[in-house]
Amino acid sequence: MNSATQQKFSVWTLMAMVVGSMVGAGIFSLPQAFGRETGPFGALIAWAIAGVGMLMLAFVFQTLSRRKPDLDAGIYAYAKAGFGNYLGFLSALGYWSAALLGNVSYFVLIKSTLGLFFPVFGDGNTITAIVISSMLLWTVHSLILRGVKEAAAINTIVTFAKIIPIFLFIVFVIYGFSADIFAANFWGGEDVSLRSVASQVRGTMLVTVFVFVGIEGASVYSRYARNRRDVGVATLLGFLGVLCLLVLVTILSYGVMLRPDLAALRNPSMAGVLEAVVGPWGAKFVSVGLLISVAGAYLSWVLLAAEILFTASRNETMPRFLAHENKNGVPSNALWLTNAVVQTFLILTLFAQYAFRLALELTSSMILIPYFLVAAYGFKLAWSGESYEKDPAARRGEFAVAAIALVYTAFLIYAAGAKHLLLSAAIYGPGTILFFMARMEQGRRVFTPVETVMFVVAAVGAAAAIYGIATGLIVV
Template sequence: MTSPSEGKFSIWTLMAMCVGSMVGAGIFSLPQAFGRATGPFGAIIAWTIAGVGMLMLAFVFQSLSRRRPDLDAGIYAYAKAGFGNYLGFLSALGYWSAALLGNVSYFVLIKSTLGLFFPIFGDGNTILAVATSSILLWCMHFVILRGIREAAVINTIVTFAKIVPILLFIVFVIAGFRYDLFAANFWGGGDPTFADIASQVRATMLVTVFVFVGIEGASVYSRYARNRADVGIATLTGFLGVLSLMVLITLLSYGIMPRTDLATLRNPSMAGVLEAVVGPWGRLFVSAALIISVAGAYLSWVLLAAEILYSASKYDTMPRFLSKENESGVPSNALWLTNIVVQVFLVLTLFAQYAFTLALELTSSMILIPYLLVAAYGFKLAWTGETYERDSSGHRGDFVRAGIALLYTAGLIYAAGAKHLLLSAAIYGPGTILYLMARREQSKRTFTPAETAIFMVAAVGAVVAILGIATGRISI
């Protein structure tokens, strides 16, 4: 007899999915990203805001996994349950887009890292770099087609393998830390005024979002969990561990090099920091660690991207063809669509001056709407008392935490600025064709009046963005 739990994910696998999704390319670029924007004081404020905001969002995921165990597609299902079909679709589309853009950034950073040793790869956006990335992309594609659970096991192994080098980096940097240099960097080179510090902190917001994207990894795979309670525990534990690593890497780097030098480091900037401490082998060490890390993160993200399309299709929000599974239980059509779009964006990096930065910022921008809708749904449940009739424990705490998460995610959208919102609309607007296909298949009304207004905003934003890029008014 087959055990009901056979083939299901343990809490350790769920935690590895969460950590593996967050620890990817972003963590290796933190010294340069923060050095370009701020000093230690601004970094402390930025990580405090991001840490509290994302912690509250993690609590919302934990609460929703307990309050609505019937919603087993995670981030997308919450948006649909709370705010209707079209916003649910936009959440799925935004999350999927963030996942595939994150994968593009991983490929660019791997090739940029190789460019440290082989100049022909440049900054990851040369013809050879794109060609090599394309080969890797399709090799991984056929590995994943063999089975999601097998890929999840590989991801768990890789997650532990990539944490060890990061911990060693922290140990070496602590040994070489100079307090006088840290103090000289403290105010970020500007006047210690409120306006200057606020400007510095705002400049880091999209970076902090990017490195935390993936916090919902366990939630997306909740349908595979042996115990639904493990989903919330894995999310919270994984988040706190990753936050600790991020803060240490950022702050300790200010005690190794002047902020102006950190700002000009080539990515992966952790390599330059460690090289300043231990010599040339430090750059090679971090570069090898990055390749392992990014390979694992890519595996996590391509699984998440395919899973979100599959789940949305099963919930009748994406076209039916995306719910097709192969004999290994892999959502094969969703995987094909994901990797075809990744391939298109890889080609487009040939025309982007700063390919990695663009992919990073677009990934962060696309995830903002899905995160906002999750926080809003958690707040809505606490506000109306829905699901609290039978179990009122933690009601007030859930209300406060969801409220803070809602304010934080709304603030991130403001911090992103008009350019990134328009670039997001350039994906949301045309991407709505998938929603139109799904509604036509079901012979259902396309939009409610409120949804029509939302679609018009996305469509107009898409037109403005495309015209802006074509005329050069929006640079990529």
Template sequence: MTEPSPQKFALPTLSAMVVGSMVGAGIFSLPQTFGRVTGGLGAIIAWGIAGGGMLMLAFVFQTLSRRKPELDAGVYAYAKAGFGNYLGFLSALGYWTVCCLGNVSYWVLIKSTLGALFPVLGDGNTVTAVAISSVGVWVVHFLILRGVREAAFINTVVTVAKIIPILIFLVFVGFGFKADIFAVNFHGGPGLESEGLFAQVRGTMLVTVFVFVGIEGASVYSRYARKRSDVGLATLLGFLGVLCLLVLVTMLSYGVMLRPDLAELRNPSMAGVLAALVGPWGAVFISLGLIVSVLGAYLSWSLLAAEVLYSAAKMESMPAFLAAENRNKVPFAALWLTNSLIQLFLILTLFAEQAFLLALKLTSSMILLPYFLVAAYALKLALSGETYGREPKGRNVDLTRAGLATLYAAGLIYAGGLKFLLLSLVIYAPGTVLFVIAQRERGHRVFAPAEALLFAVAAGGAVLAFYGLATGRISV
């Protein structure tokens, strides 16, 4: 009996995957997250840098999907192929943590949205909010264990719920835009007089990374493309479409409310901006769209988080038990570990004054290593000439793009600051126990000399982070 051929995706479907992966909770909070740190000029520069850097990264994913089609286990497969077992593991661990933190941000944002009606939920980080979110985590957990892996109807609803409210928001703020308010906000206005332009732009960098997470959507599914060339075009089209939405939501909001007022909005801040123009129904409309969107996205990202561990275990970067499946073909061990980490992060939000902002910035910080290693691998291929024997003309173009993408990712690590770098090491260093288990159960040497040095640095950074948290020098 022959197996059915895998479904092949056309260009529109691949483009929708990119848009669906990138448009999540972050865009609904852009007016407040940008308003806290910068004015219109800083926002323009920030989106210019982020747009250019992420465009180069999109080209990198396009190049690697064409030149290394056999590496289809996830973005962390590039890190392992290019830089060895331990960095491949760290990339997988970082990407998995991003999925978990992203899901935490979803719950926080849902409860913050409902907190406008039910004050007991606060900003999504009260005991009641965390308790309700925890129930939701485990309800979805047991639903997935029963074999709920694909839901076309849910995906359709989610897509509509994401895009329609955003487009309606843009129509209203476009008509309500006031040039005099935008002019006051252009250089930052009251409260940012002492902040230089560089500091304002730097303060937005982790926010811009958060809203671009998912740019690898088409590349992840490249093996299902009807035409390999569609992968790059879908990535480019999806990226440019989302970039336009992000820029418009940010910049038009500066023409509706003064920046200090934007900074004080509760999330989702798009609701507050629309309510300022049309009244309370605007906030309700945006909030309902966000809740449906985020709940649907949560299901997808929960599956993705478990798949990350499952795929990494299959490629021997994680312990073998994480590749175990139940009778419904669900990677149950990976799912249990995933939701246990989400539960831990939810509990930790009780101690964070700005829980959503913390989840956003830590998510952005954790994704930087996987993205940096992807760009560096593409740069390594171009420098060495591997896979370019038959296409020498494309090598210089790919070298330039990969070099710029690597520089951008490295710059983001700097822009994120020491605090979030150390906090990421709190996850990377203890998480290495999974790598040790994976290596020993397969009879491999745990660390090569360079890897041992890298682990020592990570462990030292984690110790500093724990000390900073204990003494109050690092606050969350």
């Protein structure tokens, strides 16, 4: 494909894709999200678990980029190579769904932020907010149609621009930090027990997943890398830098406001924390930083969503029409489908009371299966010895890393709970129609016997989720 050979990304551009994807709406909502669930002690445990777990997953991405350099758009391709066509499809569908739901959350948060100054936007789910969001959606759509390389260059610039306000937030909050307030918040409540802390930590897991989504940004764009080894380096460096920012924003906020006050903040809650330190201008400053950040993250995620559909289609896991590129080398049909679905969800946010939180939780839920399958593929390779023939000494260490990543991602699925798994099934089940279309186009049998069982589980889960939503048993 000519477009892939002409548009090559440096390690810095790939790292900007990772940072740009990870640093979006989530970091600006951390003080409220963590304040609602736990205190500094529980937060430190949560970040330690999430940091180690995601670091191991980052190492798995790095390992797989070296051992399977021929696999493009890794988060999808690894699942297919390791576990067959249908699980590969579900990984692509789950990742694509997470990307577009993340974009919905970005739009809601942009309008909620503007609602601080213009009440007509409310919490980001008013008619005016939806209309303006839709205009922005299709404006960015037109920009991307002009070329992926140009959009990636803009993303690199915006990534640097949005890190600056976060650094300044950290500096100001360190200045206003109170040890007494921090100590009062430390245990997250009056009940100081292992069970209480464990419950608090579990309550933060989906939040940590949401802010780490994007760690695979370089992997998804591996076909554009000048050197495939750059994919792993970019993933690791981007992850470590963002982890430092996430921990500092979370922990330092506990030294500014009491936990109930943090929990009561409206999003972006970083604005409320900085306002408590420096006055009203702090809220405006953070709000501007958020708008820049979310705009950049949105651009990253539109690119990633279209890319995953395109690559899956090119590898005959999605219908053929999604492999179409326009004259600028942009996967245009995949982009149209992505943004059409984003538009649909934007309209649906009119009927969701807590639109941002719902989009956040669904984004986190949909990414769990793809992450689990990546860790499982890394584990499978190390267990079987495949690709280690020339490097047997590395096998034991990489096996341990993959095992930890596998346990962590399995724990995330458990922590998400039955509600979020059912909501995920509500997308996986009906979304399988795209897999039917692809298999019919190729004249192949749709499912193997094992895949038939998987589909039945997804279909039953989808039916249960739809029934639960319709009867009020599942509140969205």
